[in-house]
Amino acid sequence: MAPKILFELESKFGSTYGEEEQAAMMRVLRENAPTSGDHCIAFEKAFAEYCGTAHARVVSNGTAALFLALLGAGVGPGDRVLTTPLTWIATAAAGVTLGAEVDFVDIDPETYNMDPARLAEKITPNTKAVLPVHLYGQCCDMDAILGLAQKHGFAVIEDACHAIGAEYRGRKAGSMGAAGCFSFHEQKNMSTLGEGGVITTSDPELFERAALYRSHCTRVYGKSTKYCSLDEAKLPMGKRFWWQDFDDCGYNFRMTDMQAAVGLVQLAKLDALNARRAEVTAQIQEGLAGVPGLKLPKALPENKHVWHLCPMEIDAAEFGMGKDDFVFAMREEHGVRIGTHYIPLHWTTAFQKRGFRRGQFPVADAVAERLVTLPIHPRLTDEGIAHLVSSIKALCRRG
């Protein structure tokens, strides 16, 4: 019989809550658990301060953050949006759902991030936005990408969903482009009860537009600033206490106060949680050093890597087993669930329907045949790490 998947080595890794989060939730419950209230505003302020941006707006998830950031940057039909094929579908789907043409840029084989040299080749006059993804928690080569943005006039929307707290040359992920998009999904470096997200920006126009569309483009005049910016001068109030208008048809991508209150507590713990991830990764790397056929990840000196995931490449000939057999044997024989982040998007039905084909991005194609991700999170114990390492070693050339 296959061993039971070990709790700490299974795929629902990420969320690390304690008594402080429980206390925060009870407080909000006693306040009738509102939405878009004071806890959301406090979390936004703290998150913007942490990232060093003028604004932050909490949203329901990272997908909504990406969609609203592109919308805020004015992306629509006829525009071209570029991103990496090695990402979660949400990054590319944001442009598609806004009616833009989405194309991919091949990756750097060492960092797995978008290769700026290949980005330069893909820019056309219609390129309105580029979405670099700070994959696994390591920032992209932002100097090169921002240099191209300045030259060609496109907006850089950072997909920082893996990179909460990461830095590039001392600048926080999410503070370098026109906007940053974060996810607080249960597997991310900090979480807001399983789902959640935030947009960061210092661009007042992008912020205003993204914030409006987040909540049905609502404008409330006269009484409340709860859902939107207040512009009392715009309407004569007369005897009216309150007046509502909608600039356009928008969405409900709001976050609840219960989530935001937990987010505030998680944000205070984030640096410690990230430091623990770095320790866990260092222990795994040390344990696996010298195992034939494994390529372990590199953090570049200009980056503070926050190790959302720990990628590893397997050379089938050297290791004695290919990726698929490895993932299967780790689960069936050792009770460890290994990840495959990600299936390149040009391999998927969604993008093959849009004219893409396998083999079109050769670096991503080759890497994806060998790449797995190890289940790292702050709660991993020394025993868990030892089990992970010894299980991998046991499969190498079958021990």
Ligand SMILES: Cc1ncc(COP(=O)(O)O)c(C=O)c1O
């Ligand atoms: C790189 C990347 N972008 C975007 C998202 C979307 O975030 P969410 O799941 O919160 O919608 C994810 C989520 O896994 C992600 O990994």
